[in-house]
């Protein structure tokens with residue numbers, strides 16, 4: 001499987017998508033673990049299995065369907081990624097972030113990224129969404145940044161600013177919508193770790209001390225590439241479990257998926273509300 005992509009590779013996928021749809025999607029949505037049911041609300045959907053897209057990396061994780069769903073949601077033309085791949089599966093950062101590049105080639109200007117995350121902030125209640133105000137790029141600080149390698153000038157600058165990686169207007173809008181819909185919304189800083197292990201209590205106390213509110217294994221690479229390409233980003237974590245700072249409980253994938261089911265309708269309402277207000 002390919003790990004380095006040229007603009008032509010990206011355009012080949014973008015052209016394949018374009019050839020199957022009559023609309024021009026303006027918003028991209030990436031759905032994380034257990035949130036797949038969000039794509040069921042899309043009207044007049046065109047479903048494109050990832051394996052129909054030339055060179056598109058395929059996910060191996062349970063709970064991640066592999067398809068694009070393109071259609072109308074709250075009057076907006078959206079392209080939804082139902083399932084994503086992760087660094088821990090063994091993929092390169094270029095593969096993890098390829099879908100964002102394809103969205104950029106399709107002219108998508110806003111990306112809404114969701115994920116499942118552990119609540120390091122002990123005031124958080126699992127089952128509630130958290131709007132991401134900033135991230136800690138722990139993975140990239142110490143190693144693989146998706147922009148490492150020759151800069152793709154067509155998309156953006158060599159040294160991109162990250163002072164507003166999560167668009168403040170979109171964060172404000174999300175707060176407002178949550179209030180109107182009476183959805184409890186946490187907010188805070190997300191950290192992406194490489195995974196696939198969940199954290200040790202010492203990891204979690206380290207992250208808490210670093211100012212982190214929620215921990216997961218995705219999103220940050222995509223958000224970096226989205227920012228590089230000039231897209232506006234909204235990030236929403238579904239808090240699926242409490243982080244046990246002193247090892248007083250265990251974290252399991254089953255729990256993450258189960259809480260994901262409770263979260264999915266709330267995340268859907270929130271995202272629909274945001275789309276209506278855009």
Ligand code: HPA
Nearest residue numbers: 116117118215216217256
């Ligand atoms: N840690 C890392 N990733 C996660 C978690 C967690 O506790 N919950 C959901 N994804």
